[in-house]
Amino acid sequence: MRIAIGADHAGFALKQHLLGTLARLGHDVNDRGTHSEASVDYPAICADVARLVVSGQADRGIVVGGSGQGEQIAANKIEGIRAALCNDLYLARLAREHNDANVLAIGGRVVAFGLADEIVEVWLATAFAGGRHQRRIDQIAEIERQAVSSRR
16 A cells, blocks of 8 residues: 655654554555654645545555644645544544545554554554445535635
8 A cells, every 4th residue: 555654743753663664564655754853843744645645646644743633634624635533443443444534643642652553554454334434425525525615
């Protein structure tokens, strides 16, 4: 799978760890930064990851910050993105199974490396259940289209 990943300074250490995990799992990873623990603003990095997913240049995206909350919000501003904050295994599974989340947000100051590995593995391995959940995804996409067209 092609994975785009990005982080701010607070998520840098976990991102670096996840680069190794994703490589070990055999994924093709596109690291969008940041590349140090120097303070940086996360919105542009998260938008970059999200745009790669929407364009089809990445199959999924991962954004990492201190809590992951701001990163999730920023990624979700890109039309077609369903970013989910998953700091535990249950939410990682449901984000994919019920919401077809295409971007995972995770908190580097919340989740230890071992649990983060498990979260990523569950999130990548879980298939979208479709069915009644597809109807809801379609409704979300329609709300998004209406919002975009009303801004034009």
